[in-house]
Amino acid sequence: MNKQNLLFTFLISITLFSSCSKNDDNITSDISTNSGKLIVNGVEKTLTKGFIIPNYNGTDVNYNKRRFYFILTNDEVTLQNNNYIYSNNITQLIDFNMYCSSLNPGSVQYTTYNVKNSHTNVDYSDPFIDHSGINTNVVIQNGAFVSGNSLSSDDMTSGQTSISYNNGIYTINFSFSKAQNNITGTYTGTLKILNYQY
CATH class of the missing domain: 1.20.5 (Single alpha-helices involved in coiled-coils or other helix-helix interfaces)
Known part of the structure; x- marks a missing residue:
């Protein structure tokens, strides 16, 4: 027993x-949580949303398969007729214009991308960032960007963005600098796909 x-x-x-x-x-x-921060010259702003336009994978030679975009912000973004529609509640907005390496067309590489402009020495075949904007104190009206305190990656003397990915969650870290301007930030979370019509 x-x-x-x-x-x-x-x-x-x-x-x-x-x-x-x-x-x-x-x-x-x-x-799963979407959270991040943007720090511009010591002033911290919150990032809670991420969006991505993936690389073109078709056969039209007019589109660069290396190129993709992602956006970090604090509210919703959509695409209508290939135009961005921004929520009126957005107060900070970063648009990243990214290029994977020439050996990896059609993909988002999980690596470090350096700023390519007239101030930097970045090989065109390597992963890079260009023509990207960092905007704070943004004003949106009727879904369109009206104004903001804007800085461009084209003016930076150094900068980089690193991207990693695990189980549907992206981790993005970035930093840009030029004399009087220092920008850093991070975002961890999902990236919602915006379907650009090529």
């Missing part, structure tokens, strides 16, 4: 342990 009770207790313990482990796994895998 004691052996049967001991065996029964052992089986119940294993069942309870397995159930608890499965519940814990579900809790951690369901947690």
